[in-house]
Amino acid sequence: MTTPTMLLSSMAAPLMALRIFEDRYRRLPAPCVSISTVYPNLLELSFHDNPDGFEMWRQALGIPRRTVQHRVQGDGRTCVMEGEINYSGGPVRLIGFTTIPALEGTRSRGEVTS
Secondary structure, three states, X not given: OOOOOOOHHHHHHHHHHHHHHHHHOOOOOOOEEEOXXXXXXXXXXXXXXXXXXXXXXXXXXXXXXXXXXXXXXXXXXXXXXXXXXXXXXXXXXXXXXXXXXXXXXXOOOOOOOO
C-alpha cells in the first residue's frame, strides 16, 4: 500500500503567516509554533504560563476578547484560553495555558499532608 505524500506547499498559508509575523511582530514574545500535516492549513501559537504573551498576541492579531474561549483542565489545575482568526489565507489558533494556584487548605489528588 502506498501513502500519499504531503507537499510542503500544502502548508503555504501558515508558513506565510510566520514570515509576516517575523517582520510585523518581531518585538512580541515568541510562542511555541506548531504546523501539522494533519491540519496543514492551521498555524498554532501557544503560550505556557505566559498570559501576558497570550494577551499581547491576541491584541496584535485582532482576536476579539469576547470570542476567546476559556476552559479548565488537569483536575482544575490548568486554565486554557483559546482564540482563532483567519490570517494570510488560513486559520491561526492562539492558545494560552496557565497554572491555577491551589487554594490554601486544599490538596491535589495524591498529595499527602502531615
